[in-house]
Amino acid sequence: MKEVNMKKVKIEEIIRFLSEDVQRIEGKYENLWINKIASYCNAKKNSLDWINHTKNNKQIIAESSNAKVLIVDDSVKYTELLKDQNKVLIYVENPRRIVAKIGNEFFVKKLEKSIHFSVIIDSKATIGQDVYLGPNVIIGDSIIGDNVIIYGNVTIYDCVEIGNNVVINSGTVLGADGFGYEREENNGLVKFPQIGRLIIKDNVEIGANSCIDRGALEDTIIGEGTKINNLCHIAHNVKIGKNVLITGQINISGSCIIEDDVLISPNATIRDHIYIGKGAHIGMGSVVTKNVPAGETWIGNPAKFYKKKK
Amino acid sequence: MKEVNMKKVKIEEIIRFLSEDVQRIEGKYENLWINKIASYCNAKKNSLDWINHTKNNKQIIAESSNAKVLIVDDSVKYTELLKDQNKVLIYVENPRRIVAKIGNEFFVKKLEKSIHFSVIIDSKATIGQDVYLGPNVIIGDSIIGDNVIIYGNVTIYDCVEIGNNVVINSGTVLGADGFGYEREENNGLVKFPQIGRLIIKDNVEIGANSCIDRGALEDTIIGEGTKINNLCHIAHNVKIGKNVLITGQINISGSCIIEDDVLISPNATIRDHIYIGKGAHIGMGSVVTKNVPAGETWIGNPAKFYKKKK
Amino acid sequence: MKEVNMKKVKIEEIIRFLSEDVQRIEGKYENLWINKIASYCNAKKNSLDWINHTKNNKQIIAESSNAKVLIVDDSVKYTELLKDQNKVLIYVENPRRIVAKIGNEFFVKKLEKSIHFSVIIDSKATIGQDVYLGPNVIIGDSIIGDNVIIYGNVTIYDCVEIGNNVVINSGTVLGADGFGYEREENNGLVKFPQIGRLIIKDNVEIGANSCIDRGALEDTIIGEGTKINNLCHIAHNVKIGKNVLITGQINISGSCIIEDDVLISPNATIRDHIYIGKGAHIGMGSVVTKNVPAGETWIGNPAKFYKKKK
Numbered sequence: 035m036k037e038v039n040m041k042k043v044k045i046e047e048i049i050r051f052l053s054e055d056v057q058r059i060e061g062k063y064e065n066l067w068i069n070k071i072a073s074y075c076n077a078k079k080n081s082l083d084w085i086n087h088t089k090n091n092k093q094i095i096a097e098s099s100n101a102k103v104l105i106v107d108d109s110v111k112y113t114e115l116l117k118d119q120n121k122v123l124i125y126v127e128n129p130r131r132i133v134a135k136i137g138n139e140f141f142v143k144k145l146e147k148s149i150h151f152s153v154i155i156d157s158k159a160t161i162g163q164d165v166y167l168g169p170n171v172i173i174g175d176s177i178i179g180d181n182v183i184i185y186g187n188v189t190i191y192d193c194v195e196i197g198n199n200v201v202i203n204s205g206t207v208l209g210a211d212g213f214g215y216e217r218e219e220n221n222g223l224v225k226f227p228q229i230g231r232l233i234i235k236d237n238v239e240i241g242a243n244s245c246i247d248r249g250a251l252e253d254t255i256i257g258e259g260t261k262i263n264n265l266c267h268i269a270h271n272v273k274i275g276k277n278v279l280i281t282g283q284i285n286i287s288g289s290c291i292i293e294d295d296v297l298i299s300p301n302a303t304i305r306d307h308i309y310i311g312k313g314a315h316i317g318m319g320s321v322v323t324k325n326v327p328a329g330e331t332w333i334g335n336p337a338k339f340y341k342k343k344k
Numbered sequence: 345m346k347e348v349n350m351k352k353v354k355i356e357e358i359i360r361f362l363s364e365d366v367q368r369i370e371g372k373y374e375n376l377w378i379n380k381i382a383s384y385c386n387a388k389k390n391s392l393d394w395i396n397h398t399k400n401n402k403q404i405i406a407e408s409s410n411a412k413v414l415i416v417d418d419s420v421k422y423t424e425l426l427k428d429q430n431k432v433l434i435y436v437e438n439p440r441r442i443v444a445k446i447g448n449e450f451f452v453k454k455l456e457k458s459i460h461f462s463v464i465i466d467s468k469a470t471i472g473q474d475v476y477l478g479p480n481v482i483i484g485d486s487i488i489g490d491n492v493i494i495y496g497n498v499t500i501y502d503c504v505e506i507g508n509n510v511v512i513n514s515g516t517v518l519g520a521d522g523f524g525y526e527r528e529e530n531n532g533l534v535k536f537p538q539i540g541r542l543i544i545k546d547n548v549e550i551g552a553n554s555c556i557d558r559g560a561l562e563d564t565i566i567g568e569g570t571k572i573n574n575l576c577h578i579a580h581n582v583k584i585g586k587n588v589l590i591t592g593q594i595n596i597s598g599s600c601i602i603e604d605d606v607l608i609s610p611n612a613t614i615r616d617h618i619y620i621g622k623g624a625h626i627g628m629g630s631v632v633t634k635n636v637p638a639g640e641t642w643i644g645n646p647a648k649f650y651k652k653k654k
Numbered sequence: 655m656k657e658v659n660m661k662k663v664k665i666e667e668i669i670r671f672l673s674e675d676v677q678r679i680e681g682k683y684e685n686l687w688i689n690k691i692a693s694y695c696n697a698k699k700n701s702l703d704w705i706n707h708t709k710n711n712k713q714i715i716a717e718s719s720n721a722k723v724l725i726v727d728d729s730v731k732y733t734e735l736l737k738d739q740n741k742v743l744i745y746v747e748n749p750r751r752i753v754a755k756i757g758n759e760f761f762v763k764k765l766e767k768s769i770h771f772s773v774i775i776d777s778k779a780t781i782g783q784d785v786y787l788g789p790n791v792i793i794g795d796s797i798i799g800d801n802v803i804i805y806g807n808v809t810i811y812d813c814v815e816i817g818n819n820v821v822i823n824s825g826t827v828l829g830a831d832g833f834g835y836e837r838e839e840n841n842g843l844v845k846f847p848q849i850g851r852l853i854i855k856d857n858v859e860i861g862a863n864s865c866i867d868r869g870a871l872e873d874t875i876i877g878e879g880t881k882i883n884n885l886c887h888i889a890h891n892v893k894i895g896k897n898v899l900i901t902g903q904i905n906i907s908g909s910c911i912i913e914d915d916v917l918i919s920p921n922a923t924i925r926d927h928i929y930i931g932k933g934a935h936i937g938m939g940s941v942v943t944k945n946v947p948a949g950e951t952w953i954g955n956p957a958k959f960y961k962k963k964k
């Protein structure tokens with residue numbers, strides 16, 4: 035099978051890129067190259083291996099790795115054995131963060147900014163600079179900021195305002211009407227008007243097949259830097275703060291307020307009009323029916339207090 | 345940022361439209377206009393404000409609103425203060441219902457009935473009058489009624505029959521095969537034929553990215569006036585009655601029967617072959633493993649009886 | 655309304671097709687034909703009816719069926735009454751399996767292998783023989799095997815490898831980036847590189863609107879013969895074995911290992927890095943926070959041991 039990421043990258047190039055992040059280097063790295071970043075157990079000769087600072091047996095990992103080059107912190111010693119193995123150790127403060135930096139620079143494919151010919155854009159829409167709009171994207175009477183990436187098959191309705199540096203994955207639907215029905219005396223259902231906006235601030239990233247509805251009479255707002263995973267449902271009038279992590283299949287009902295830095299674990303459900311305080315954590319599969327104070331972790335169905343952040 | 349809904353609507357026009365819904369009017373409304381309907385705390389001078397009849401402090405809300413014109417019920421008095429503020433009070437029986445009526449008439453964008461050039465329709469399909477089919481809609485060998493709205497990126501397989509006045513939001517998939525596999529003695533999985541229809545009756549509305557499967561040997565049926573929110577999964581052979589409210593991320597497994605007027609709260613899961621009686625309510629995040637009698641509320645995992653409707 | 659499946663099939667043709675699966679036949683079947691396979695209670699004169707071997711009252715079902723022809727096992731007697739009714743009984747070992755075989759052969763529509771003109775394929779992609787690619791399918795720099803069926807509006811990113819005889823339903827998104835973010839000291843979120851592959855082995859079938867992410871530094875793998883239903887989320891680095899049944903709205907977080915023949919019931923949530931042993935069963939709506947040994951059934955939130963397979 036086809037191997038992904040078979041690009042060769044010279045160690046010298048990586049060291050130049052890392053610059054001051056490198057504390058020191060042991061071993062001869064001239065003319066060495068890598069074609070892959072290793073995961074914890076699949077390193078080959080030309081992988082770049084790395085040792086998370088949280089591991090216990092770092093010295094053993096370094097000495098038994100198949101890789102020639104490793105990113106480590108200073109708790110790993112450059113032993114005679116490592117020297118005999120001709121291994122190169124690149125010392126940094128936080129190996130995981132540095133590996134992310136290397137991967138993002140050298141191995142993540144750069145999208146060419148372009149608008150695919152099949153994209154359908156409303157004549158009243160405003161599209162920013164340097165955007166990538168993938169095949170079959172549909173954009174209504176809405177505003178798209180600069181440097182935005184929208185993958186194929188995304189649908190954006192009217193009255194959506196998207197900031198800069200936003201990423202939206204395939205199949206996601208933004209700005210559809212919220213689910214607002216009034217039951218009449220004859221049990222018929224009458225729709226309440228859904229005429230607010232959906233505002234998505236800068237640096238937000240949204241996974242695949244998620245749905246974020248427009249507001250009813252006010253706006254739905256997703257705060258700066260917030261990340262939303264696949265298959266999430268965010269209902270009308272919800273206000274989400276900055277740098278919130280919303281993992282897979284989360285359900286946030288109408289008019290909730292989620293403050294900055296909250297973490298919501300997979301498949302949690304939040305009742306409408308709930309307030310979740312700054313930095314709170316909602317556990318996996320929780321069903322939240324009460325307000326959650328800042329810094330607290332709640333879990334279960336129904337969700338209850340579990341612990342408080344120190 | 346661009347303001348949505350900046351259309352000006354004259355109060356006189358609204359009063360003419362409401363006609364007999366208006367009980368009486370206080371204040372001079374000639375030449376006044378609005379450009380927005382207020383939500384509970386964001387009223388500006390030219391918003392139409394309104395006071396829900398369930399509120400306690402209606403008089404205070406009326407007197408402190410920034411809006412010139414308010415929709416109220418007769419428990420709000422037209423005080424000297426309101427008069428001095430030159431406020432206009434339009435008296436109706438149910439302000440929330442009247443606001444919905446005004447919003448739907450004046451502020452909800454009317455879709456122009458049309459079939460986008462990118463729509464792909466099977467040559468054996470039947471399409472009704474006055475439909476809106478958005479970009480990239482795919483329709484198999486199926487039947488679409490009159491006055492149906494199907495937003496972009498919806499996929500309709502074969503053997504789907506959709507009534508009149510139905511609305512389907514983007515990303516929804518109708519009529520895919522149900523999940524029917526038999527485990528063989530060697531642990532292999534053989535597919536059971538999925539050859540029934542999916543029948544969607546008049547006035548049904550379906551959210552974004554939901555999935556409703558065709559029947560196996562019988563039909564899947566969604567009853568008249570039923571509303572389904574985003575990211576719901578409705579499996580093969582399910583029969584849903586009239587005016588049922590199915591909120592976000594509901595999972596209804598195969599062959600369930602859901603009677604009229606049921607309410608299913610977000611992220612509930614219903615086991616296959618379950619019967620839910622008329623007017624029952626299934627709580628948020630519930631996991632229903634037993635039949636639920638009419639008029640009862642069940643909650644929890646597993647769901648248990650909670651209360652009975654009076 | 656239009657009737658689906660109105661094709662006429664002669665009983666003689668069915669008997670010829672079944673060949674050695676038929677143990678014996680009672681009654682005169684010459685010139686008889688069917689146009690439908692009956693479900694348990696909707697048989698008409700020209701339906702093919704059948705009696706599941708698990709039923710108690712098989713003789714009564716046979717004698718009261720409206721159908722002329724029934725597939726039965728040898729516990730049903732060909733009584734005088736059945737004879738007087740001119741009914742035809744086709745005896746087989748497992749009626750349900752035989753009905754599946756007949757349905758799949760005569761009533762399931764055969765897709766013509768073809769690539770719709772609207773399909774968008776990356777110039778570096780490899781596409782196998784005899785594939786069906788429906789309207790608006792998007793395929794990145796990926797590999798598609800032989801005899802693969804991909805319904806309309808599916809999105810496949812780069813670095814996805816799909817084996818032979820795979821079926822993917824509409825709206826599904828394969829190979830998007832996993833959800834990997836590191837919280838920095840200033841609470842900002844930095845993305846960890848997502849550069850692994852998504853590998854889908856032969857005979858896998860995937861429902862509508864599901865999402866399976868590519869790996870981060872390793873690969874995400876879906877094993878041979880595994881079936882995945884609608885609206886499932888399978889995160890980066892997950893390894894799923896052979897013939898696993900993943901029902902609707904399942905959430906499998908990053909780096910889980912699911913062994914062969916596991917059954918995961920609807921709307922279950924599996925925490926990241928969890929191991930689920932061969933043949934285990936995870937109950938509906940369960941929230942799995944611990945490893946599950948082979949052959950065990952776990953249920954609840956949080957999931958606990960319920961029983962062990964004999």
